[in-house]
Amino acid sequence: RPLTPKPQPSPAKEAASDPTTCEIANNHNTVIEIKLENNPIGIQVAGGCDTLVNTGAVIVNILPGSIAEKDKRLQVFDQILEINSTKITQELTCELIQRAVKQVQSKVKMTIYRADPPEVESMEIELTKKPGKNLGIGFFTSNPRGMLVTDIVTGGIADLDGRIQKSDIVTHVNSEKVSNMSVEECSTLLKAIQGKVTFKILRAKPKKRSS
Amino acid sequence: ASQVEKKEEKKEEPLVFEPITIDSLRQEKGFVKTARKQQKELDAIRKKQSKERMALQKTQNASIERLIKGKSKDEIKNDASIRKLIQEQNAQWSEMVERHKKEEWEMLKQQISDQQDILRKLMEAAQTAQMKQLESKHDREIKELNTKQAKISVETSKEVANDKTLKTKGEKDRRLREKKQNNIKRFMDEKKSATIKQGREKEKLKITHDKQLESLSHDLQKLIDVLKVEEEEYKIIQKFEFFA
Structure with a gap:
């Protein structure tokens, strides 16, 4: 009697993309991770409930020569949804957002949404x-x-x-x-x-x- | 007398402590006063800097206007002396802005360090108050336990004295001794378990307090980090920034 074939382990639907290298997809949430080794990341972010950009935090500048520029993945007008487990909610003030972005640490993890066309x-x-x-x-x-x-x-x-x-x-x-x-x-x-x-x-x- | 009894029977409300955080401490009087003073200090320095900026703008403008008067856009673009002046002005301006930023960062750093001392003291005071509250709750519990045990002792004596089945004084004395012996054991057990429970409560609060102190240091470090990062980033920004 033939043995009933064991069900093959289903192939991983999609290898979980590595946040340290994955590209940022358009119109999707993408989690990325960048090594900082206690250097500033070099992005400037607008946003906060007390500013005109009060619906989210957005990258408005990537400093030349900075870690973010060398990493090449982030772009101006990318929206930051979460940074180092700080969720960017509508209630956060500009100061609190800056405090979340400007941290001295070994690496930074962000959830990014890139709208195409830019909002x-x-x-x-x-x-x-x-x-x-x-x-x-x-x-x-x-x-x-x-x-x-x-x-x-x-x-x-x-x-x-x-x-x-x-x-x-x-x-x-x-x-x-x-x-x-x-x-x-x-x-x-x-x-x-x-x-x-x-x-x-x-x-x-x-x-x-x-x- | 019945009212007193009721009061004794009523269970004490569980003691719930509000978490002590950097934000809760910032609401305290001792901090608000300092924060107001610091904000005034900051406003004053910014006002002073703003005056200096406006004055420099005025002089820079005047000299540029003198040079470009009557010249077309293209002539201005290609005029070496105008370009030289603009470069000089940019350098002069950026030097001033850098000095202003450094002044402000120094002040902010000092302010955070002053806040640190105040916040630590406020946190210690708030934690000591919570611990005292817990200790006085424990004292009350022990007092209640003592009262309860004394009452039981009296009741035991009464019970034996009124026990009709015990005929002789000798029998009564023996029974009383027995019962007292039992009570002593029970009382000691009760005291022991109360002490253990209280010890655990104190230990738990102590751990909470240690964690709070740790997150206060962490939150303060975050404030300092922001300044550090801004200083580092400004070194790059400076090279590409101009004012018009």
Whole structure:
């Protein structure tokens, strides 16, 4: 009598992807892990219930030469759903999110959602530069998407106008594309402008999600 | 008299301690006062820095405007002296911003370290208070046990005295001795198990307190980490940042 064949162990549906190497999938939650060895990861994150980006935490900058840049997987506008077992909920303040992101540790584990197309709000903001007055905006220029607003100087034109916010990304200045421009080019462009300046900006607007 | 009895019979509510965390301690008066003082200090330094920024912007603007007056956009782009001035201005500005950031980080570090001392003291005080509460609950329990046992002793004597089956004084004395002997054993067992239970409760609270102290240090370290990381990251940011 033939032996009833033993059921073969079902092949693993899909080898659990290794968080240390797996790529980030579009429109899915992806868990990734990056070795830090007590160095800063080098990402800047916008978000928090007390900011304009109040639906989630989003990467707005990846610092050149940083661990995150060398890892190559994270991108600007990736949404962080969980970081080191801190779930990014709607109730977290900006300070608490920063506290979760900026930790000194051996490795970082994150759940990332990359929306394709990116969930951003785009708008045009016109400011008028008056003689003797400055826009009062700090820009970071090595961002592939454009110039990241890092600071709004109190009392400056942008501060008084109130529409441009920290973590906004300026893609165009007076219709001129500014992504991949150097600090010198950007500062010459902006300092030389008199009168009206039109900024085209992108502001992260992630959907509410949970890990 | 019956009311007193009722009171004695009523079981004591279980003692539940609120967890002591960095956030609960931050609500305490002793901390709020310091936090307010520190915020004022921080606001003052930021205001001072903001004034300096505005003043530098003004002078930088004036000299740029003088140079670019009447020149077209392309002329400005290719004018070596304008480019040199802009580079100088960028350097001057970034030097100032760096100094301001360092000032602020130093202040924040000092503030966290001051907070650390206060929070530790507040935590120790809160934990001591909880431990005292537990100890006085234990004292009450022992007192109640003593009262209960004394009552049983009296009742035993009465019982023997009123026992009609015991005819002679000798019989009564013997029975009383027996019963007293039994009581003593029972009382000692009761005391022993109460002491063991109380010891366990104290040990458990002590462990909870140790854990709380540990997470306080952990939470404070997180605050310090944020500053450290910001300082490290700024070294990179600085190279690519400008103000307009």
